[in-house]
Amino acid sequence: MEKQVFKEILAIDGGEKTVQSTFPWPIYDESDVQAVAEVVGSGKWGNPDCSDYVAAFEREFAAYCGTKYAVTCVNGSVSLRLALMACGVRPGDEVIVPPYTFIATASTVLEVNCVPVFVDIDPATYNLDPNAIEAAITDRTKAIIPVHFAGLACDMDAIMDIARRHNLRVIEDAAHAHGAEYKGRKLGSIGDAGSFSFQSSKNLTSGEGGIVVTNDEKLYRMMASLRNVGRMEGHQWYDHFNPGCNYRITQMQAVLLSQQLQRLEDQTVLRNNNGRYLSELLSGIDGLSPLSGRMEEIRHCYHLYIFKYDAAAFGGLSRQEFVARLAAEGVPCSTGYPHPLYKQPVFQNKNFMCYAIPDSVDYTTVFCPVSERACREEAVWIFQHAMLGSQDDMQAFAEAIRKIQRVVTQG
Numbered sequence: 374m375e376k377q378v379f380k381e382i383l384a385i386d387g388g389e390k391t392v393q394s395t396f397p398w399p400i401y402d403e404s405d406v407q408a409v410a411e412v413v414g415s416g417k418w419g420n421p422d423c424s425d426y427v428a429a430f431e432r433e434f435a436a437y438c439g440t441k442y443a444v445t446c447v448n449g450s451v452s453l454r455l456a457l458m459a460c461g462v463r464p465g466d467e468v469i470v471p472p473y474t475f476i477a478t479a480s481t482v483l484e485v486n487c488v489p490v491f492v493d494i495d496p497a498t499y500n501l502d503p504n505a506i507e508a509a510i511t512d513r514t515k516a517i518i519p520v521h522f523a524g525l526a527c528d529m530d531a532i533m534d535i536a537r538r539h540n541l542r543v544i545e546d547a548a549h550a551h552g553a554e555y556k557g558r559k560l561g562s563i564g565d566a567g568s569f570s571f572q573s574s575k576n577l578t579s580g581e582g583g584i585v586v587t588n589d590e591k592l593y594r595m596m597a598s599l600r601n602v603g604r605m606e607g608h609q610w611y612d613h614f615n616p617g618c619n620y621r622i623t624q625m626q627a628v629l630l631s632q633q634l635q636r637l638e639d640q641t642v643l644r645n646n647n648g649r650y651l652s653e654l655l656s657g658i659d660g661l662s663p664l665s666g667r668m669e670e671i672r673h674c675y676h677l678y679i680f681k682y683d684a685a686a687f688g689g690l691s692r693q694e695f696v697a698r699l700a701a702e703g704v705p706c707s708t709g710y711p712h713p714l715y716k717q718p719v720f721q722n723k724n725f726m727c728y729a730i731p732d733s734v735d736y737t738t739v740f741c742p743v744s745e746r747a748c749r750e751e752a753v754w755i756f757q758h759a760m761l762g763s764q765d766d767m768q769a770f771a772e773a774i775r776k777i778q779r780v781v782t783q784g
C-alpha cells in the first residue's frame with residue numbers, strides 16, 4: 374500500500390465538501406402549483422361554507438392514520454390546545470410532558486391553565502420513560518402528552534397501560550411522526566387524540582397548519598366546535614356554544630396538503646430505509662451511538678436522524694465544533710435544543726401572565742439528567758430532508774464523519 378502523502382483538509386478550512394448532493398424541501402411539482410391555482414381561481418378560499426377541500430383532506434388524513442375523525446387547524450400548537458381543551462382538563466390539573474421537545478408541547482398546557490410536569494426521557498430513545506411517568510403521577514394528574522420524538526414511537530403499550538390504571542387522557546404529540554408506526558398502527562391513532570403539525574420543517578407541510586386525529590366522537594365534535602368559534606353543526610352562523618376561536622385553515626392549504634399527502638408514504642419508506650442504513654454505517658464509527666428503539670415493532674419516519682456524540686473519540690472536539698464541521702462537509706445538521714424546556718425563562722421566572730398556575734409550582738428545582746446531557750453535549754440531529762437522499766448520500770454522511778475524525782485525531 375502506498376502511503377497517503379496528501380493532508381486532508383476539512384471543508385470548513387477550505388477543503389472539498391464530502392457531500393455534493395443538495396437536499397431540497399419542500400418537494401413539489403407542477404401538479405401542486407396547478408391544484409393551488411385552481412382553488413385560487415375558484416374564488417372559494419375559506420370559511421366553513423366553502424370548505425370542500427378542507428373536509429376532503431380531513432377524510433384523507435384520518436383514513437391514512439386509521440382513525441374515524443380529523444380536525445384541521447392553524448398549526449400544531451393549536452391542535453395540542455384543542456385536544457387538551459376537549460379532553461376536559463381543568464385549571465390546576467397536571468399534565469405530564471417531556472422536557473426534551475419543542476416548547477409548544479408544554480406551553481399549550483399553560484394556555485389551558487394547567488401545570489406542565491416534566492418527566493425525563495429514556496437515554497436509548499429520547500422519549501418519555503414510562504417508569505418515570507408512573508413516579509410523577511399525583512392525584513392532580515389528568516393527562517400525558519407523549520412526544521414521538523424525531524419520529525421514533527414512544528412505548529405506547531406501557532403508556533396506555535399507565536393511563537388506563539390512573540384514568541388519564543393521552544394526547545400524542547405526533548408533530549414529528551407523520552406516517553410513523555407502532556406495532557402496525559399509525560402514531561397519533563393510539564391515544565385519545567393525536568396532534569400533528571404542518572409547519573415548514575415537518576415531514577408533511579403546507580407552510581403552516583395542524584390537525585388532530587381521534588376515534589372519539591365526543592372529542593371530535595368538541596374540537597371541531599372549538600376550532601370554529603364555538604359553532605356547532607346544524608346551527609346558525611351567529612350561534613356560539615363553546616369558548617373557541619377561529620383556528621380554521623384555508624382551502625389553499627388543504628388542497629396543497631392533499632397533494633403532499635400522496636407523497637408521504639413513499640417518502641416515509643425512503644427515510645426509514647435510509648435511517649436504518651445510516652445506523653449500520655455509523656455504528657461502526659468509534660464515539661457515535663445512533664438512537665434506536667425496538668425497531669422490529671416500529672416504523673421510524675426520521676423527522677430527525679439522531680445520534681449521540683462522544684467528544685473523547687474525536688480528540689476532545691466539542692459537539693458544537695463537530696457539528697459546524699459536519700455542516701460544512703454538506704450534511705444538514707444541528708445540535709438541537711440548547712436547554713431542557715424547564716430551563717427556559719418562561720418557566721424559570723414563571724412568566725405566566727394570566728394563567729392560573731398555583732404558587733407552589735417551582736421549576737427552578739426541576740432537574741432531568743438525561744435531557745440535560747442530550748442538550749448540553751450529546752445529541753446531533755440530521756434533518757429529515759437529508760434522509761430523502763440516496764444510499765450513496767448516506768455513505769457520504771458517514772464518510773464526512775470519518776474524515777472529521779481522521780483530521781482531528783491525526784491532524
Ligand SMILES: *Cc1c(COP(=O)(O)O)cnc(C)c1O
Nearest residue numbers: 448449450475477478548570572
Ligand atoms: C413543531 C412542533 C409542534 C408545534 O407545531 P407548530 O405547527 O409549529 O405550532 C409541537 N410539538 C412538536 C414536538 C413540534 O416539533
